[in-house]
Amino acid sequence: MRPVHYLGIFIPAAIALDLAHAGPVVVFAAAALGVIPCAAVMGEATEAIAARTGPGIGGLLNVTFGNAPELIIAFFALIEGLQEVVKASIVGSIVGNVLLVLGAAMLVGGWSREKQVFSRTAANAQSAMLMLALGALIAPALFQLIHGGHLPHVGTDEVNFGSDLEHLSLGVAIVLLVSYGAGLWFSLKTHRSVFNPYGDDAEAHHWTVPRAAAYLALSAVAVGVMSEILVGSISDASDDIGLSQFFVGVFVVAIVGNAAEHWVAVLVAAKDKMDLAVNIALGSSAQIALFVAPILVLLSFVVGDHPMALVFNGYELGALLFAVLIANLVTQEGESNWFEGVQLLALYAVFGLVFYFA
Numbered sequence: 001m002r003p004v005h006y007l008g009i010f011i012p013a014a015i016a017l018d019l020a021h022a023g024p025v026v027v028f029a030a031a032a033l034g035v036i037p038c039a040a041v042m043g044e045a046t047e048a049i050a051a052r053t054g055p056g057i058g059g060l061l062n063v064t065f066g067n068a069p070e071l072i073i074a075f076f077a078l079i080e081g082l083q084e085v086v087k088a089s090i091v092g093s094i095v096g097n098v099l100l101v102l103g104a105a106m107l108v109g110g111w112s113r114e115k116q117v118f119s120r121t122a123a124n125a126q127s128a129m130l131m132l133a134l135g136a137l138i139a140p141a142l143f144q145l146i147h148g149g150h151l152p153h154v155g156t157d158e159v160n161f162g163s164d165l166e167h168l169s170l171g172v173a174i175v176l177l178v179s180y181g182a183g184l185w186f187s188l189k190t191h192r193s194v195f196n197p198y199g200d201d202a203e204a205h206h207w208t209v210p211r212a213a214a215y216l217a218l219s220a221v222a223v224g225v226m227s228e229i230l231v232g233s234i235s236d237a238s239d240d241i242g243l244s245q246f247f248v249g250v251f252v253v254a255i256v257g258n259a260a261e262h263w264v265a266v267l268v269a270a271k272d273k274m275d276l277a278v279n280i281a282l283g284s285s286a287q288i289a290l291f292v293a294p295i296l297v298l299l300s301f302v303v304g305d306h307p308m309a310l311v312f313n314g315y316e317l318g319a320l321l322f323a324v325l326i327a328n329l330v331t332q333e334g335e336s337n338w339f340e341g342v343q344l345l346a347l348y349a350v351f352g353l354v355f356y357f358a
Contacts, residue, residue, distance in 0.1 A: 092254025
């Protein structure tokens with residue numbers, strides 16, 4: 001049993017505190033800590049499956065189940081009308097995976113090694129998908145500015161941009177989903193040998209596939225319960241501790257929601273499996289941009305007061321731009337070292353300071 005698993009005590013604690021109507025900060029903290037062991041179990045389960053399927057499929061499974069908490073948390077936030085928190089968590093997930101997760105993986109994995117290598121072709125394909133997604137995610141904001149509108153202000157819960165931007169966002173979401181589907185076909189079918197170079201002869205894992213699948217299902221249920229409690233306390237908790245919902249969405253919710261990727265990417269990088277680590281970090285960012293964000297747009301037409309337009313504020317657009325450009329830069333050569341990891345983490349810290357004072 002790993003130390004992180006002991007945090008599982010916070011799952012029943014969060015439920016009890018919520019039922020007892022305890023202070024919002026205490027409830028929020030307990031729920032956030034309760035998500036972490038669930039994410040760790042999901043990460044270990046997907047690593048077990050990856051050991052039998054190869055880095056491509058393993059990476060896809062990890063980011064899919066790793067992003068499940070993020071999607072669940074964001075869904076409950078949509079129900080509560082916290083659309084700007086949802087968009088902040090989308091940006092936080094993309095930026096966090098490129099800068100925090102990849103940076104930590106490069107630092108830990110490269111600390112005792114001169115360099116680590118990974119598939120440049122696979123990494124560049126993921127980076128290109130991110131670049132295309134960036135253009136699509138920026139387009140609605142450009143439409144808004146060109147037509148004399150303004151970007152959403154930091155601190156607002158939701159903004160009604162009108163039917164034109166809502167329908168434009170719907171069209172962008174559909175295009176992104178089609179692009180994501182094409183990317184899956186590319187990586188898992190037509191170019192499987194590039195993204196998934198090994199299969200059944202991979203390193204063994206002490207969990208069987210049925211056991212791993214069972215743990216994934218149980219963890220997903222627990223994450224759903226913790227997410228509902230987390231979102232229900234986010235507004236009052238952010239006010240009590242003096243942090244904006246914007247900062248909480250970009251950093252706290254994004255880090256908690258993506259704890260599985262954080263855990264597994266660093267773990268496999270330490271084992272010198274940088275192909276899998278890079279697939280997880282960049283693949284998760286691509287999945288957030290091409291799948292999670294569009295799905296949330298579609299869901300917003302069903303839940304909430306009005307549909308969510310993909311119009312990000314200026315801070316979010318700047319962070320997205322730099323994160324995607326850096327993702328393309330650091331993966332060009334197909335190798336990494338610990339100092340590159342430090343640089344990525346340093347930029348993440350700078351963004352944290354800027355968003356804290358925003």
